[in-house]
Amino acid sequence: MNFMANETPALNERAQLLLKTLVERYIADGQPVGSRALSKFSGLDLSPASIRNVMADLEDMGFIASPHTSAGRVPTARGYRFFVDTLLTVKPLDRIEINQLEGQLQVENTQKLVSSASHVLSELTRFAGVVVTPRRSAGFRHIEFLKLAEKRLLLILVTAEGDVQNRIIQTEKIYTPSELVEAANILNQNYAGCSFEDIRRRLHAELKQVREDMTQLMAAALAAGDQAVSESAEDVVISGEVNLLGIDDLSSNMAKLRDLFNLFEHRTSLLQLLDVSSRAQGVQIFIGGEAGLTPLDECSVVTAPYEVDGKIVGTVGVIGPTRMAYERVIPIVDITAKLLSSALTQR
Amino acid sequence: MNFMANETPALNERAQLLLKTLVERYIADGQPVGSRALSKFSGLDLSPASIRNVMADLEDMGFIASPHTSAGRVPTARGYRFFVDTLLTVKPLDRIEINQLEGQLQVENTQKLVSSASHVLSELTRFAGVVVTPRRSAGFRHIEFLKLAEKRLLLILVTAEGDVQNRIIQTEKIYTPSELVEAANILNQNYAGCSFEDIRRRLHAELKQVREDMTQLMAAALAAGDQAVSESAEDVVISGEVNLLGIDDLSSNMAKLRDLFNLFEHRTSLLQLLDVSSRAQGVQIFIGGEAGLTPLDECSVVTAPYEVDGKIVGTVGVIGPTRMAYERVIPIVDITAKLLSSALTQR
DNA sequence: CATTGGCGCTCCACGACAGCGAGTGCTGGC
DNA sequence: GCCAGCACTCGCTGTCGTGGAGCGCCAATG
Incomplete structure (x- = not known):
């Protein structure tokens, strides 16, 4: 009899404590928790029979369920949701752990930073780490042609963020090196920081005196640049998917597991989910199908946005089984986001 | 009674034909094949009983085995090995298939080319595609500093190959933009094409007239460049690992599967295997544990080296179950290597 | 009135067991 | 050399019975 009431029903202190220990026990053991175990671990001095009454209530309210008639209950x-909320x-991380974590981030360039962040997350949690690469602004800081x-x-x-993109362009005309330098100079000196959109619009109007073939070259460059930037606009880096193979909660259902890995491969829908997270501040948690993605049925996603100069540009997160040690994962994700933010900001 | 003779024993024509159809049937069905099935599909007009005699011989010689007393035989x-050799x-690919394949390669830059090649391989074979990124020469074609x-x-x-690497350098002194341009010019004009090793050696001797802080800058650049190049020297790109989750041959053994995916994650040992392949010409096949890697027990690796300007620089390949359609996979790997070679050569 | 011990019930897990089907090895006849 | 037939082996499947864990309910208790 589950009415799925929208408002969370009131839970007295005892029920809350029992729910809490039940969830904790289940997270620790992975086994359905029975009344006897609860009576032992709750700290309350109650007999199993009394516990059963409370459990029945909790079940009615939809907080716990029994896999079958005669097993314990699982959250x-x-x-x-109620548990994490x-x-x-x-418990926050030690100073030591934070330092370790920081030491593992590779700051050589943005790509390395992002992928190492993802890797660190997966290593620390033993689940899958995900990072959405920073959104790039449409403009550029510097442009250069090189003859191949x-x-x-x-x-x-x-x-503008200091990332380097590159692309090969086929031209119709043969340009001299000095022409290439000139074209690059024009773009760099007049238009650095502008969006490619703008530049294209202004190019015709403002540069009447420049030779036709030069504007052609620049236009081609702009198109390629535009494409390069928009294409690599946002992507999600995943590491440590392997870890999920070891989780029995997930690997018991081979079909589900495959769906899950398929989700990882077709990044787009995962990206949407992670984008949602980047609209909020602080750590967010998606439990089970809450995200609307069926393959994530038995998974939770813990995310936190990271920023550059105070502006949110991406998301880091961890994907693991619903039965995860939230109290550990949450601070890890939180700190990683902060470290990533500060590493990106000082450049 | 398996003596594991080193020399391949003589097999008369009938035995060969039967072995061939047995392997083919097993590859098609995945079920151990019995004498009855063989008698039906071999084309020979022999009764199951006679077939059994031949099968017993084949088993003695170690070509086939029975999973248990009363199942059919498995290669x-x-x-x-005998089968593929x-x-x-x-059967070579159609012109059409080749064109499709070629169309899917993304030639915008080397990274994309490599990863799309890997992806194409996995798509076409429905196994995992691997590509070892091209070896880079130690030298450079062009260098540039940009102030962040x-x-x-x-x-x-x-x-030299037209790839772009980038790296952030911390300096002690504050350099002016023109100093940066000057330093870059010196390196570009005098040392393009040389290895960083050489340059470092010659820098002191040849450039006495250049200011101390400039050589410092260049030295820092060289060190960073050296590191960037050597670090990204060789890597292996894997796509479509998910496909392997769907293969029942592999996904029945959860533990094995995990080992396999672990192998994928710690690239190094896989890299060694693929390097072996790049020492030979043409398609190579590693069956089961032949490669010396236990996680690959039930896998085969089909590889082919690819080249730039006639020089082998990397390897493409497919990792799938031993029970794979070799006659299809081999030409796919072959052609992909050739297409990749030609795409890389024209730049 | 909350708490508790007790009882009957339900369901899963596990092991034993039998029947079936597929396939083999062997033997004796052609 | 080939082949039909037979006995045998083994894995797979479904059934049955037992034991255990846990629940719901109820009546007794402080």
Whole structure:
């Protein structure tokens, strides 16, 4: 008889404590928790029989469920939700752990930073780590042409954030090195920081005196640059998927597991989920199917946005089984986001 | 009674034909094949009983084995080996398929080319595709400094192959933009194409007239460049690991599967295997544990080296279950290597 | 009125067991 | 050399019975 009331029903202190210890025991053991075990671990001095009454109530309210008639109870998604929202006590990381974590981030360039962050998350939690690469602004800081062959140019593009993109361009005309330098100079001196959109619009109007073939070259560059930037606009880096293979909660259902890994491969829907997180401040938790993605049925996603110069540009997170040690994972994700923010900001 | 003779024993024509159809049936069905099935599909007009005699011989010679007393027979690693070496008839790909394949390669830059090649391989074979990224020469074609902050420089490095590397450098002194241009010019004009090793050696001797802090800057650049190049020297890109989750041959053994995916994550040992392949010409096949890696027990690896300007620089390949359709996979790997070679050569 | 011990019930897990089907090895006849 | 037939082996499947864990309910208790 589960009415799925929208408002969370009142839970007296005892029920809350019992729910809390039940969830904790289940997270620790992975076994359905019975009344006897609860009576032993709750700290309350109650007999199993009394506990059973409370458990029946909790079941009615949809916080816990029994896999079958005569097993213990396990938390439902809703039970986990209540647990993390009001029952959970996270313990912050040690200074030492933070330092370790910081030491593992590779700051050589943005890509390395992002992928090492993802890796660190997966190592520390033993689940899958995900990082959404920083959104890039549409503009550029520096542009450069390099001649590879007669009609092949290498376009190098430094974004405002200090990332480097590159692309090969086929040209119709053969340009001299000095022409290439000139074109690059024009773009760098007049338009650095502008969006490619703008530049294209202004190019015709403002540069009447520049030779036709030069504007052609620049237009080609802009198109390629535009494409390069928009294409690599946002992506999600996943590490440690392997860890999930070891989790029995997940690997018992081979079909589900495959769905899950498929989700990882077709990044787009995962990206949407993580984008949601980047609209909020602080750590967010998606439990089970809350995210709307069926493959994540038995998973939870813990995310936190990270920022550059106070502006949110991406999300880090961990994907693991619903039955995870939230009190550990949450601070890890939180700190990683903060470290990533500060590493990105000082550049 | 398996003596594991080193020399391949003589097999009369009938035995060969039967082994061939047995392997083919097993590859198609995945079920141990019995004498009855063989008598039906071999084309020979023999009764199951006679077939059984031949099968017993084949088993003695170690080409096939029975999983248990009363199942059919399954090819052993040795059986597969004989099969691919002398029994297999590969049918080349259609012109159409080749064109499709070519169309899916993304030629924008080397990284994309490599990862798309890996992806194509996995898509076409429905197994995991692997590509070892091209070996880079130690030298550079073009170098450039860009100021990010007072004491932070972005080093952009174009390798001889036209790849772009980048790296952030912390400096002690604050350099002016023109100093940066000057330093880059010196390196580009005098040392393009040389290895960083050489340059460092020659820098002191040849450039006495250049100011001390400039050589310092260049030295820092060289060190960073050296590191960037050597670090990203060789890596293996894997796609479509998910496909392997769907293969029942592999996903029945959860533990094995996990080992396999662990192998994928710690690239190094896989890299060694693939390097072996790049010392030979043409398609190579590693069956089961032949490669010396236990996680690959039930896998085969089909590889082919690819080249730039006639020089082998890397390897493409497919990792799948031993029970794979070799006659299809082999040409796919072959063609992909050739397409990759030609795409890389024209730049 | 909350708490508790007790009782009957339900369901899963596990092991034993039998029947079936597939396939083999062997033997004796052609 | 080939082949039909037979006995045998073994894994797979479904059934049955038992034991255990846990629950719901109820009546007794402080």
